[in-house]
Amino acid sequence: MILWLAAITGVIVSKFQLARFRSDRGNSEKVCATGLWQYSRHPDDFAHWVIWIAYFLFALGSPWGWITFYCPLLVLHSMTKSTGIPASEARCLKSFGDEYRRYQIATSAFIPGRPRPATASAIVFAKRAFLNKRRQAPDLPEAK
Numbered sequence: 001m002i003l004w005l006a007a008i009t010g011v012i013v014s015k016f017q018l019a020r021f022r023s024d025r026g027n028s029e030k031v032c033a034t035g036l037w038q039y040s041r042h043p044d045d046f047a048h049w050v051i052w053i054a055y056f057l058f059a060l061g062s063p064w065g066w067i068t069f070y071c072p073l074l075v076l077h078s079m080t081k082s083t084g085i086p087a088s089e090a091r092c093l094k095s096f097g098d099e100y101r102r103y104q105i106a107t108s109a110f111i112p113g114r115p116r117p118a119t120a121s122a123i124v125f126a127k128r129a130f131l132n133k134r135r136q137a138p139d140l141p142e143a144k
Contacts, residue, residue, distance in 0.1 A: 004054035010047030031103045039112035
């Protein structure tokens, strides 16, 4: 019950924080990286998944409850591989560009964790940008 309440609270808090961030007109072109959003790019999705884990734990009290083990796994797969996070990430990259790329480098995609320091994020971002430019560069003839 405590896990379920914590997860419901996580969903509510993350949605509230995002709504409050977006309500400020000065943030219309910015990425929300405050509150729970500094620890995970999708804290609401993570909290929804934890709700499914709590449902599984509730079901274990029933004789055949163990059979519901697949439910949180199915939800996790759906969120991280098909419908949830990939679509959201693509939409955010299109809307926010490099700012969102830096956010991706600094912040865990799903499971909340400590954000990377800004300097480490900048180094990774610069390396990725450099490697992408090298891949796109035309083949030059070798010097003799």
